[in-house]
Structures are given as C-alpha cells and as structure tokens.
Amino acid sequence: MIKQTVNNTEVIVHSGYEEIGGNLVEIRYKKNRIILDLGISFKQFKKFYEWPFRTPKDADELIELGIVPKIEGLFAKTENDINAIFISHAHRDHSELTQYIPSGTNLFMGETCEIILRTRRDVYNIKYKIDLKNGVTKFRTGFEIPIDEITVHPIHVDHSIPGAYSYIIRTPDATILYTGDYRLHGGKVCERSLTEDMIIKAKEYGKIDLFITEGTRFSDCSTDREIDVLARLNKILSSFDGTILLEYSYLDIDRYESIIEAAVNWNKNILFDYRHLIFLYRLYKEDSGLTKKISLDAYKDMLYIYVKNRGRLRRKVREIIEEMENEGYNIIETLQDVPTQNVILEGFNLYIQDIFKTGPERCLAIHSTSEPYDEEIEISYEKLNNWLKALNAPSYRIHSSGHIHPLDLIKVYKEILPKDTLVIHSEYPNQVKEMLTKNVIK
Ligand SMILES: [Zn+2]
Numbered sequence: 493m494i495k496q497t498v499n500n501t502e503v504i505v506h507s508g509y510e511e512i513g514g515n516l517v518e519i520r521y522k523k524n525r526i527i528l529d530l531g532i533s534f535k536q537f538k539k540f541y542e543w544p545f546r547t548p549k550d551a552d553e554l555i556e557l558g559i560v561p562k563i564e565g566l567f568a569k570t571e572n573d574i575n576a577i578f579i580s581h582a583h584r585d586h587s588e589l590t591q592y593i594p595s596g597t598n599l600f601m602g603e604t605c606e607i608i609l610r611t612r613r614d615v616y617n618i619k620y621k622i623d624l625k626n627g628v629t630k631f632r633t634g635f636e637i638p639i640d641e642i643t644v645h646p647i648h649v650d651h652s653i654p655g656a657y658s659y660i661i662r663t664p665d666a667t668i669l670y671t672g673d674y675r676l677h678g679g680k681v682c683e684r685s686l687t688e689d690m691i692i693k694a695k696e697y698g699k700i701d702l703f704i705t706e707g708t709r710f711s712d713c714s715t716d717r718e719i720d721v722l723a724r725l726n727k728i729l730s731s732f733d734g735t736i737l738l739e740y741s742y743l744d745i746d747r748y749e750s751i752i753e754a755a756v757n758w759n760k761n762i763l764f765d766y767r768h769l770i771f772l773y774r775l776y777k778e779d780s781g782l783t784k785k786i787s788l789d790a791y792k793d794m795l796y797i798y799v800k801n802r803g804r805l806r807r808k809v810r811e812i813i814e815e816m817e818n819e820g821y822n823i824i825e826t827l828q829d830v831p832t833q834n835v836i837l838e839g840f841n842l843y844i845q846d847i848f849k850t851g852p853e854r855c856l857a858i859h860s861t862s863e864p865y866d867e868e869i870e871i872s873y874e875k876l877n878n879w880l881k882a883l884n885a886p887s888y889r890i891h892s893s894g895h896i897h898p899l900d901l902i903k904v905y906k907e908i909l910p911k912d913t914l915v916i917h918s919e920y921p922n923q924v925k926e927m928l929t930k931n932v933i934k
Pocket of ligand 1: 583586
C-alpha cells in the first residue's frame with residue numbers, strides 16, 4: 493500500500509503498486525471516498541489458486557490469505573461507506589473483485605465492460621451479489637459524474653480490450669488523471685488511438701496535479717503494432733499448411749481481426765473454443781458500437797466452434813450455443829470432425845489433450861499473448877510448452893502489447909506535464925517515474 497496527498501485529497505494505492513495488475517486505488521476527500529478498479533493481484537492469487545480449477549470461496553478468504561487488502565466499507569457496509577466504485581476495463585486484474593461487492597453498491601463502468609463481465613459470469617458460473625445488467629450505472633466517454641464533492645470524468649483509451657477508460661477526477665482541491673491500462677499506438681479496429689482524446693481532455697483541464705499512470709513495460713520492449721502482427725501472421729500462415737495451434741487474448745478484438753484477415757488470405761478455417769467465441773458473439777450482438785467492427789456473421793463458413801460434452805454444460809451456456817447454431821454457426825463436438833490441414837485451433841491450451849489424442853501429423857504453435865503476463869490468468873506457460881514438445885510442435889510469438897511503451901509514455905508525459913506522477917501497474921515504479929522526469933525539462 494502506498495499513500496500520496498495533494499492538499500486535502502488523499503490517494504491510497506491499496507494494491508497494484510510495484511506489481512503488474514491488482515489495481516485498487518482509493519481517492520479520499522474528507523468524507524468522500526471513491527474506488528478506482530477492483531483488481532486482483534495475480535502474483536498473490538497464483539500462490540493459492542489455479543483458475544478455473546481452484547477458485548476463492550469468498551472475499552473473506554482472499555482477505556485472510558492476504559491476497560486482497562482489508563478495506564473498510566468495501567465488501568460489507570459500514571458507517572464510513574464508499575461513495576462509488578469505477579471500473580476502468582474488464583480485464584480481471586482490474587475487475588475481478590466486482591463479484592464480491594454487495595448489491596446496492598454504487599458501481600460504474602462502461603457499457604462494453606458490463607457486457608464482458610456479464611458474459612464471464614454466465615460462461616464461468618460466477619456468483620455475483622450485484623445485478624450486473626440492472627444494478628450498474630453505465631457511462632460513455634465524456635460523461636461528467638458527480639459523486640458528492642468529487643466529479644469523475646471517464647475518457648476512453650486504447651487497450652487490448654474494447655471499452656477501456658481513463659478517469660479525470662476532480663476534488664475541490666486536486667485534479668487527478670488515472671490512466672487505467674492504455675497504449676498510444678492504435679489498434680486495427682480503430683487506427684487513430686483513442687488515447688489521444690485522454691491527452692486532449694487532460695490539457696483542457698489545465699494543470700494535472702497527479703498523473704497516476706500504468707508503467708507495465710520497461711524492459712525488452714518493442715514498438716510493434718497490430719499491423720506488424722498481421723504481417724507476421726501472414727508470413728507464417730503462408731508457409732505452413734499443417735495444424736496451427738493458436739492462443740491469444742480472446743477479448744482483444746484487434747487481434748481477432750488480424751487473425752481473421754490472415755486466415756482469409758491463406759484459406760484457413762478456424763476452430764474456436766466456445767468459451768472464447770461466446771464473448772465476441774455477445775459483444776457483436778449487444779454492443780452497437782462494435783457490431784460493425786467485429787467480423788463474425790459474414791465469416792460463419794470458415795469458423796467452427798468446439799463444444800465438448802455439450803450435454804453437460806450449464807443451461808445458460810447451452811442456450812447461447814443453441815442460439816448460435818440456429819443462426820448457422822458450425823458447432824463441432826469432436827476434434828475428429830475437423831480437417832487437420834489448413835486449420836487453426838484457437839484456445840488450444842483448453843483442449844490440448846484432445847489434440848494429443850487425435851495426433852495431427854504436423855503442428856506449429858503461435859503464442860499471440862505476452863509472456864509471462866497474461867491478463868486473464870488462463871495459461872501456465874511451462875505446462876503448455878511441455879505439451880507442445882510432446883506434440884513436436886515449434887512455437888512462434890507474435891504479439892503487440894496493449895500497454896504503452898516507454899518512448900510513448902514520455903510523449904504522453906510531455907503533453908500533460910503533470911505536477912506529480914504516481915506509477916502503478918509496474919514492477920519498477922521508481923525507475924519509470926525517474927525516466928519520465930529526467931526526460932522533461934520543465
Ligand atoms: Zn491491467
């Protein structure tokens with residue numbers, strides 16, 4: 493935990509300092525308390541749990557194990573209550589603890605974020621206390637949300653998940669910019685970076701007293717953008733006609749679009765794990781801003797959805813799959829029904845034993861996430877690599893990060909010129925801060 497003050501405004505980083513993920517930040521002005529993000533620390537989480545096989549029983553267990561800090565009025569009502577909670581985006585290291593907050597909590601998030609959390613709840617049978625669909629206040633970029641004496645302004649940013657926001661928070665004596673997770677290079681879906689809007693808005697406010705920025709990337713950085721990812725995918729897909737095993741962050745719509753484009757270019761079919769495609773399907777159906785941007789309906793012929801043990805799935809999930817089947821999507825219940833040539837098996841880590849059993853002659857793997865940091869904590873790379881060796885499959889890493897790289901961070905900093913900076917979501921907060929201040933002569 494780290495505390496910083498600007499006049500009478502206090503900023504408390506309950507978790508997410510000196511580590512990547514687990515964002516949980518409180519802004520206090522006298523009796524007013526707001527929380528930014530409800531993330532979980534993967535580092536701590538992984539010591540005790542293996543998702544989805546062993547998951548926490550409740551918030552008390554997480555607090556007792558020291559994974560989640562004890563914060564008055566967060567999971568149980570007290571007199572010193574929290575006025576509102578704002579979630580920046582739906583990655584689990586920013587939103588995981590939403591399931592434990594009591595109903596009646598003032599919870600705010602973007603429309604897209606709510607759709608993703610609700611889908612995750614349905615697919616993984618997560619028990620929420622709060623009614624996501626009706627009990628959450630949804631905002632769009634540019635809103636001004638007054639919370640007693642504090643005003644919160646969400647402004648969209650670019651990240652490797654749709655619906656990511658930064659916040660400008662104004663108390664009577666401080667203006668704070670909280671970036672959430674972001675990057676300055678645009679994606680594929682939207683070439684101009686949405687993050688430009690955050691910079692514009694921050695400059696409109698005049699002085700930013702405190703710039704709370706993520707600093708995920710520091711060592712071994714690359715400047716690769718989504719367009720570079722597409723070029724590399726094209727290269728590999730053009731020269732290999734065996735089975736391609738692919739894992740990517742399935743909430744990254746830009747990556748999905750690159751994969752589809754490369755697959756169309758080289759005549760490949762793609763088998764998706766049903767758990768992953770359901771998210772895209774829901775966003776496509778429910779998020780009017782994304783319907784035109786997600787290549788789904790028109791690509792049904794090349795998409796296969798792998799649903800094993802369909803009869804044993806929960807009713808809610810079965811219903812979504814039936815809906816997709818009725819709309820003409822190809823549902824595959826056994827891998828034997830998939831052609832072994834010219835096929836991409838997405839989410840292969842979830843059914844690697846089935847692949848091992850069917851024994852495709854020639855496989856090659858593409859890791860399209862950043863190792864070792866996986867925002868959805870789905871993958872254990874060590875085990876995965878052992879399976880790939882057992883399949884005699886070489887692997888390539890093709891990735892462009894959702895996080896800002898140091899040179900771009902300096903650029904943002906130079907534009908905003910904040911009075912003070914607090915680096916979170918970073919293993920090296922002091923080094924990142926020093927890097928920023930030393931590169932700017934005020
Ligand atoms: Zn994050």
